[in-house]
Amino acid sequence: MPATRPVPATRPAPVEPAGGWVVIFSGTPWRVGAHRQHALARQLAGDRRVLFVDPPGLGANWRTTVRQAADRIWYVTPPAVLPAGRWLPPVNRLNRWVAAAVLRRWLDRRPGTRLLWIDEDLAAPAIGHLDEAAVVYDATDLDWTFSRRCNRWHLRAGLRAAVRAADLVLASSSALPERLPTASRPAVVLANGCDPTRFTLQGPTTPWLRHLPRPVLGYLGAVDTRAFDADLVAAVARLRPEWTFLLVGPSTRAGRAPLAGLPNVRLYDPVPFDDAPAILRGCDVGVIPYRVGGLVDYVHPKKCYEYLAMGKPVVATPIPALAALDAPILLAATAPEFVAAVERALVSAGRPEEVARRRAVAERNSWSVRGEQLRGLLDGLGAAR
Known part of the structure; x- marks a missing residue:
């Protein structure tokens, strides 16, 4: 009988996790870690993949850094080719377009439908540049109230653009919808929450x-x-x-x-x-x-x-x-x-x-309850699954 050769073992090709992508352009960096954006990102990561995009700094930054923060969550330090985008609308548009182009190339190597999520008004120029299936605008704050009077028009213009383009507008407070620009659909209140497993009765006292x-x-x-x-x-x-x-x-x-x-x-x-x-x-x-x-x-x-x-x-x-x-x-x-x-x-x-x-x-009113509410809203949107 002819000798038989063992079949060489083959390493299976890496498999991407199931679920579409949610790309979150946030006004709060991931490293802060304790705000609404971070809690909802963790909830979304239950059945989706999350790419959390930090806001650009005031200076120029030509590097893009992507790090995995948790299971199914990555966070990005995006490029900013010119400084002072927060104050200069043309610079902000250029920086957001460049960042969107870089992120799109990264996402193209990782298949899955994309939901674009924005909670920072100045990120509105990224809408339409990521081949997204739908857009969510999450009104966590009115960004223009945090700026000097001379720059408020810039931020309010971004707010109007984001609300106008969104397929779903969320509001963190029942008092926010009436303060938002008119949208094609009424804003849905998804209130803030907490983590009762962290804030427990038992434990140390300072x-x-x-x-x-x-x-x-x-x-x-x-x-x-x-x-x-x-x-x-x-x-x-x-x-x-x-x-x-x-x-x-x-x-x-x-x-x-x-x-x-x-x-x-x-x-x-x-x-x-x-x-x-x-x-x-x-x-x-x-x-x-x-x-x-x-x-x-x-x-x-x-x-x-x-x-x-x-x-x-x-x-x-x-x-x-x-x-x-x-x-x-x-x-x-x-x-x-x-x-x-x-x-x-x-x-x-x-x-x-x-x-x-x-x-x-x-x-x-836990974040896990809010997560269930959010998943229902996104299922109705029919995106990023």
């Missing part, structure tokens, strides 16, 4: 919080003049000097100014998102003292759900999204009302039935 005079009223967020009402906080702090106001986050000089000289107001620098639960566990009440009627009173602060997930009572000013929210929170517009609301909150702070009720609201 040690230095144990030495603060109680009660401790905690706030995690920016101390500025756009959203934060420092005048209200200062007035409440003067009415109740025995209370400690713990403000953790970035701050501006103008935002801090009304709080100067108040010994019961403690300001701390931003902390990593992973440290937030340990800080909240050491607080007695979570507060959201936002300006009502200001530039950003359309927001739906996800910190509300994070406070509730920790079982903490919440006292907030009646910004539209919170005023319409079906949740066990207390609303107060003036300093005396805020004092009374906090006093009511402290009475029920540790009651097990109230803690469970707050926690249940957070569970109903």
